[in-house]
Amino acid sequence: MKILVTGGAGYIGSHTLVELAAAEFDFVVLDNLCNSSLVSLQRVEAIIGKPVTFVEGDIHDAALLKQVFADYSIAAVVHFAGLKSVGESVAQPLRYYENNVYGSQVLFKAMTDAGVFNVVFSSSATVYGEPAEIPISENCPVGRPINPYGRSKLMVEDILCDLAIADPRWRIALLRYFNPVGAHESGTIGEGPNGIPNNLLPFITQVAVGKLPQLSVFGGDYPTHDGTGIRDYIHVVDLAQGHVAALRYLQDHTGVHTWNLGTGQGYSVLDMIKAFEATSGVSVPYKVVGRRDGDIAVCYSNPAKAMAELGWQAQLGLERMIADAWRWQSHNPSGYKDER
Numbered sequence: 001m002k003i004l005v006t007g008g009a010g011y012i013g014s015h016t017l018v019e020l021a022a023a024e025f026d027f028v029v030l031d032n033l034c035n036s037s038l039v040s041l042q043r044v045e046a047i048i049g050k051p052v053t054f055v056e057g058d059i060h061d062a063a064l065l066k067q068v069f070a071d072y073s074i075a076a077v078v079h080f081a082g083l084k085s086v087g088e089s090v091a092q093p094l095r096y097y098e099n100n101v102y103g104s105q106v107l108f109k110a111m112t113d114a115g116v117f118n119v120v121f122s123s124s125a126t127v128y129g130e131p132a133e134i135p136i137s138e139n140c141p142v143g144r145p146i147n148p149y150g151r152s153k154l155m156v157e158d159i160l161c162d163l164a165i166a167d168p169r170w171r172i173a174l175l176r177y178f179n180p181v182g183a184h185e186s187g188t189i190g191e192g193p194n195g196i197p198n199n200l201l202p203f204i205t206q207v208a209v210g211k212l213p214q215l216s217v218f219g220g221d222y223p224t225h226d227g228t229g230i231r232d233y234i235h236v237v238d239l240a241q242g243h244v245a246a247l248r249y250l251q252d253h254t255g256v257h258t259w260n261l262g263t264g265q266g267y268s269v270l271d272m273i274k275a276f277e278a279t280s281g282v283s284v285p286y287k288v289v290g291r292r293d294g295d296i297a298v299c300y301s302n303p304a305k306a307m308a309e310l311g312w313q314a315q316l317g318l319e320r321m322i323a324d325a326w327r328w329q330s331h332n333p334s335g336y337k338d339e340r
């Protein structure tokens with residue numbers, strides 16, 4: 001039996017393939033490569049020491065999905081495929097709903113037709129909107145996410161909850177990621193953002209490597225210990241292991257299960273800059289500027305539910321997140337681009 005991994009060539013997907021292989025899960029990857037490269041899969045092959053079965057294609061392609069489910073004996077789907085840029089989603093909402101929501105619907109229909117009812121879905125802490133409590137537990141109300149990207153994640157969560165009500169065979173894990181960072185310790189796979197990164201740590205590493213002149217710190221007047229925004233950064237390898245734990249849990253549990261995947265520890269932007277400088281020995285010029293639209297002051301998880309139910313807990317601390325992100329960035333200044 002295999003796991004179908006949609007979006008498996010991407011940042012979190014490629015790291016999850018490594019952890020699936022370590023846990024002796026067999027898998028097939030489906031990806032349209034719209035935000036990734038075959039090079040990431042070649043590098044996964046080098047890490048795990050065996051070939052990766054890859055199907056190039058889109059989750060909207062119902063005929064292709066039907067063929068994949070017919071060709072391989074699929075036990076469960078880990079569904080990463082989606083677009084993830086908040087700014088882009090504000091500018092192109094229909095593209096985000098079309099890809100993330102409608103694409104997921106086509107996938108879930110193909111799963112139903114094939115009799116596959118196990119799915120692990122990549123959701124996001126962004127569904128909590130402006131959180132009603134800190135730290136954020138899973139039963140914290142899912143507010144109104146403040147952008148189309150966040151709403152697309154909440155819509156897919158809702159669709160999955162409706163499916164579970166309609167048919168008790170569904171086994172669904174909704175994984176709400178906090179802020180994934182870092183890279184595999186080999187430095188061969190990592191996050192390769194197109195253009196100028198939106199996220200903090202890729203921006204910091206690109207300043208450090210000399211690709212960007214300086215970091216803008218968005219807001220110095222938040223009600224936090226140093227005035228800058230606080231987030232729950234989680235090592236992508238820990239996050240990947242959370243998917244393995246969720247798949248194992250679904251083997252014995254039906255219905256919908258929601259887990260926060262975070263560390264429970266918040267760091268400010270200035271904490272991150274200082275930690276980066278200490279770990280890498282490279283200084284990061286920065287300037288505090290106005291707040292970024294839509295940002296919240298503080299966001300970190302209560303990860304106790306995942307610990308209690310999955311036996312999963314993040315193991316890798318900030319120093320390791322930064323060291324691994326820096327190894328990846330300094331060895332691959334243009335991400336996978338040079339080999340694309």
Ligand code: NAD
Nearest residue numbers: 007010011012031032033034035036058059081082122124
């Ligand atoms: P990524 O862009 O690196 O990976 C997504 C992959 O999906 C890419 O390889 C892309 O080519 C593929 N893809 C996109 N649309 C597709 C389609 N229609 N058909 C087939 N393949 C398609 O992003 P990531 O950071 O690895 O994120 C993975 C998932 O986790 C996404 O759903 C994202 O929304 C979610 N997520 C990411 C973060 C984060 O900060 N990185 C946080 C929370 C949730």
Ligand code: WQD
Nearest residue numbers: 086124126198199200203216217218229230231269292295
């Ligand atoms: C972190 C902190 C910024 C860049 C986003 C998405 C969210 C999720 C993860 C997918 C904030 C500050 C950042 C910069 C800065 N993705 N910052 N200068 O905003 O928590 O979450 O990525 O689901 O949906 O919204 O992450 O890395 O962009 O920002 O000062 O150049 O760093 O203001 O306080 P965020 P981030």
